[in-house]
Amino acid sequence: MKVRHVVTLLVAALSAAMLAGAFEYAGTAAFGFPFAVSGIVLVMALALLVADLRADRADRADRAAEPASGAASGDPVPEQERDRPVDWAGLATIYAFLAGFLVVAHFVSYLVAVPAFLFLFGVLFCKERWVPSAVLAASVGLAVFVIFDQFLPSF
């Protein structure tokens, strides 16, 4: 199973959960639209998943049979997206930095979090040099201070 299928499966799971939740409101206006829409999305997601998996299998069989072709396929299933490799480590690192940003913003201050994030993220993740990172962090920090701290609460 590929990431693309996991995404479809997540959509299906979400709509299934919503569909199940809709019955709590059976008999009221809160039931109508959520029931109908999540039901349709669930069916569509499952259909997509099945078609996609079958197309994959057919593709593999094709490729095994005649390894030369495989570029132009007139499949009746929805168009195939290339399976892009996902840089999981990169994503996780970025989100770890962002989580740190939220923690500092929540427990200390966003005025600390903004320059700290920009500097550390620039140096550690983006492999930028120290000085430009510090300049960027300081200038954005200052701009944020002026706009959000000095300007916005002034009323």
Added chain:
Amino acid sequence: MYDAILPALGVIFSWPGIAFLVGGTLIGMVFGILPGLGGGQVLALLLPVTFALEPEYAIIMLIGAAGAVPTAGSVAGILLNTPGSAQNVATTFDGYPLARQGRAGYAIGAAATSSLLGALVGAAVLITILPLGRQIVLSFSYPEYFMITVMGLCLIALLGEGSMWKGVMSAGLGLMLAFVGADPIEGLVRYDLGTDYLYDGIKLVPVMIGLFAISEALALLLDKKAVAGERIEFGMSGVWRGSLAVFQNFGTFLRGSILGTLIGIIPGVGGAVANLIAYGQAKATAKDKSSFGKGDIRGVIAPESANNAKDGGALVPTLIFGIPGSLDMAILIGALMVFGITPGPRLMLDSPDIIMVLIGTLVFGNVLAGVILLGWAPYLARVTSLRSTTVAPVILVLGLLGSYATYGNFGDMIVALVFGLVGYFFHAYGFSRVALIIALVLGGLIEKNFYQSMLVFGIEGSLTRPITLGLLLATIAMLVYPALRASPGALLSRAARKERIKVSKDEG
């Protein structure tokens, strides 16, 4: 009423009126450019300041600021794929592809010019129809509102981002998200997962910032590229060509402006839908629509002319009935009432001077904002040449702060981060972020207007209303027309191409 025009211009262009106009416009532009901040915030910021002023100057400052927001809001949409608010969503469809091609200046030039001229058309239409405004507003009821929102939703079919199947699924997801929170009839809270946070539903701004800004920043960081490739147009020449493009596509511009004004008149639905319908209309009526979504300048002109023209339209219900078409207008009404000016049928008789100051400010504030934006465009366009490792972290930080600043709720930043991931994977696997956001914007309106229509008119009663029926037919036409319009030749060549592919496969 019309003899109040000259004195109103006198107020706007004499000292200190002109200073308030310039000040308000500049502040509005700063708010418009920053993702997450918009008309609501800038008016809330200025409102207490204006209490100390004469009513005329207060209005000049407030309207100047509110009018500048959609003009400047196109910038973040074009440069960073981050619509500043729902009214700039459609600008990103073609604006951002243009920026990626290194033609950000061209796109901003077209956006600024069509915004500026769109506001002029909006104001002209407003002045002409104000005496009839009452009839127009009263002829729209729940079934008409419902059909307009449905029309907006059907645009998803025209967008053609990714596969249709996944587009419809994305829209379904958007609707599902829109159903979280209090339902529009009983007020029962649905899917709140036991938290107060979801009581009001999933908010638009953090979702929008997540789907577009944060996911774009993730893509930039993981691909390590600048927004634009190698070839970037610098300087004013691209900007001027963008300006010129508005005149070369004057029909697109004019239709966008007039549609924007008319949709703006309808309270409650105008702001979010005007730019989408204008975009859909431009694409549906274009002879060659293959370049839409890949950086067609008409895809920038249509929504940008509509979203500025709609402010003129939105003033109709605001002034005549005191009914705000948007949050901006609600705050404006509040400001007027503090000065003892109550919007209503008598306002035009009692204080035509105030109305004319208002309209005059809308016109000249927009002209000023458009001109300033043209001047800034070459510098703004340079943002696209910055390295991703410089731009992306700044987008992340400003996006998070912007999503927080709208409601002051910490949970909004978490929502923005979650939808950053959603947007990243949606983009990678062919789901449509745009369909999701359109459905999220319109879901609540569709549900509410549907039930109101059913409770008051029923199905038959709704469908026999002439305007509703007309809108229904227009929606169907919008969906079917592009197919009919395609010339037999084009159909043939498409069929032939399919045949060729089949042949080549058979041969292979």
Added chain:
Amino acid sequence: MDIRLDSLKTSVTGGVAGLTLALGVAAGTAGAADFPEAGSTITIVIPNSPGGSTDTTARLFADALSKALPNEPNVVVQNRTGGNGMIALNDVMRADPDGYTLGILEATTVVLPPVLEGRDYDPLEIEWIAQINNPLYLAVASKASGLTSIDQMAGTGETFVQASTGGRLDGSTLGARMTGMAMGFGVNPIPHDGASEALLAVIRGDVDWMQGTFPTIYAQIDDVVPLFTYTSERIPNLPDVPSVAELGHADLLKLNGLQLVLGTTPGTPDEVMAVLNAASEAAFMDESFREGMVEANQNAEWLDASETRELIQAKIDLFGAARDELLKE
């Protein structure tokens, strides 16, 4: 909508304050006597966005309160919208009980969640200070309905379509339904986002009637038919329109309307409350506050702390008694 980054910042000041509190415990609890300290900031939390009745009232009151309090602290208004008023209410309930966080809340919205939904708080626990605004509230019919007076509705047992200003379980809708029950007619509410949308539906003639505040309705009064006012006597602007008391339903006065009440965190020390009560009364009497309220078409109507508690208690009793009737169907 709230555009401040205050709570991010207050987490810093909160941390610092916690530290000073820890260090200062030994110094005794001199705090209450000094309330409010010079240069301090008092926040009035409101559940509405800028621009409406509540916001206008709160901003005018904040200015007057600042002048009326000892040491003239800053008094700022914070718009904490959402959760049908619960977010603002929670801010007030959960603040430190030091008198630096006040709320201007809508009385019915505070009362309903525990009474109808069983939410876990007691509206009487809040330290109520006063009622400062009670916008005139009235019922109007649409011209298309053919109704010209409340007599054509009361006692008929017929059902009339009402443009309601919120959902079916919103306080304003429930108030209208209880009016119908008391007067002997049925109410079929069509929900709208707020009073101005509802009023438009009445003017269009899509519905039979609505009720709302005078500031909203008055500008359009020529396009609607006034039925009665929620007052004890007729009002000068509408001399031909009966008051609800005159119709024999004075008890409906406490149920309907958008009474704005001022209160603070449960457990605020008595000395602080005494200061706040006195200053609030002085602020209410302030000329600029009253003039501003008149100019904005509001109705500054004072109830002191114990009268405000009585109002809250009355709402709890009346809605509580009708709870089952309101929730069925």
